[in-house]
Amino acid sequence: MIELKSVNKKFGSGNASITAVDNVNLDIHAGEIFGIIGYSGAGKSTLIRLLNGLEQPTSGSVNVAGHEMATISGKALREARQKISMVFQHFNLLWSRTVKENIAFPLEIAGLKKDERDRRVQELIDLVGLNGRENAYPSQLSGGQKQRVGIARALANDPQVLLCDEATSALDPETTDAILDLLTSINERLGLTIVLITHEMHVIRKICHRVAVMEAGQVVEIGNVLDVFQSPKAPITKRFVSQVTEPTGTEQALEHLKSDHTAGTLVKLVFVGERTEQPVLANLIRTFGIDVNIVQGNISHTKGGAYGTLLLQLIGDATIVNEAIDFLHSEGVQTEVIDHD
Numbered sequence: 001m002i003e004l005k006s007v008n009k010k011f012g013s014g015n016a017s018i019t020a021v022d023n024v025n026l027d028i029h030a031g032e033i034f035g036i037i038g039y040s041g042a043g044k045s046t047l048i049r050l051l052n053g054l055e056q057p058t059s060g061s062v063n064v065a066g067h068e069m070a071t072i073s074g075k076a077l078r079e080a081r082q083k084i085s086m087v088f089q090h091f092n093l094l095w096s097r098t099v100k101e102n103i104a105f106p107l108e109i110a111g112l113k114k115d116e117r118d119r120r121v122q123e124l125i126d127l128v129g130l131n132g133r134e135n136a137y138p139s140q141l142s143g144g145q146k147q148r149v150g151i152a153r154a155l156a157n158d159p160q161v162l163l164c165d166e167a168t169s170a171l172d173p174e175t176t177d178a179i180l181d182l183l184t185s186i187n188e189r190l191g192l193t194i195v196l197i198t199h200e201m202h203v204i205r206k207i208c209h210r211v212a213v214m215e216a217g218q219v220v221e222i223g224n225v226l227d228v229f230q231s232p233k234a235p236i237t238k239r240f241v242s243q244v245t246e247p248t249g250t251e252q253a254l255e256h257l258k259s260d261h262t263a264g265t266l267v268k269l270v271f272v273g274e275r276t277e278q279p280v281l282a283n284l285i286r287t288f289g290i291d292v293n294i295v296q297g298n299i300s301h302t303k304g305g306a307y308g309t310l311l312l313q314l315i316g317d318a319t320i321v322n323e324a325i326d327f328l329h330s331e332g333v334q335t336e337v338i339d340h341d
Ligand SMILES: Nc1ncnc2c1ncn2[C@@H]1O[C@H](COP(=O)(O)OP(=O)(O)OP(=O)(O)O)[C@@H](O)[C@H]1O
Pocket: 011, 012, 018, 019, 020, 038, 039, 040, 041, 042, 043, 044, 045, 046, 047
């Protein structure tokens, strides 16, 4: 659905030039929710603007739904853009128009007759759950309701691709989750391809199938969300993953744990997907006869399944503890020794 080949985007020239997007290759499939995560300045906004033709690449090719965005202009670009819609962080609504009139706006531009427009607006209001708020003005709406209008307006002309630019960054956590649920249900019901950019791993974890991590204009890591959670490779990816998998202050907590749990061996287990750690732990205790204390644990749910970590204190004869750790490895549980007594 979307194919980027060796895409570069530079701003300015000579010594003052900035490479905002640096040799990016991406293949985004039809019907998937694809997340692009990075810190401020990583090049996410520039990349998304290349996807809807608001920026032209310095070199490389950007193909979206069969349109070569790097080379088209005028009428062809306007037509292509009707199939590539965008949802914005700050909603970008028309403040003098009601909910209904905001959603009708792109339909007016597309030249739909009034009765067709009214019918389509009603469908969209039902789809995004704004019934009863049709005649309200944006200033009378909550942030979540404003974003629902933004999403309805973006869907008005039946796009093939929906681009979301930090669509939930201005919302509180509960409203964020409600909007992410709405995007998931739209993806499932309409089969729409969604590309979203964010700096929050929570957003990636909750709704994306795959993720690309950007740093200094480059895609430094790409993969299925669950795989990336399970074994992040780039240091920046590890930082993003720890945003959601490790409770705040984990580093300090670990230091405390090391000094508090002087007896035994502290190990961190990582478990993924449907396989739960429970039978493995029960077996471990039964087979090796060692004491196992659960020190800390958490679990995250991604679109591809569950992912969790468990911190255990193993107490017993050192040789047997080592055998127990080997057993965990042999059972396919990722195990890391944090501290020995
Ligand atoms: N029009 C422009 N002219 C000059 N430099 C630009 C322009 N747009 C972006 N840049 C620069 O390109 C780099 C990438 O910016 P970009 O906005 O794409 O990053 P981002 O990851 O979206 O960050 P943010 O979330 O802060 O917008 C930055 O160094 C930025 O200053």
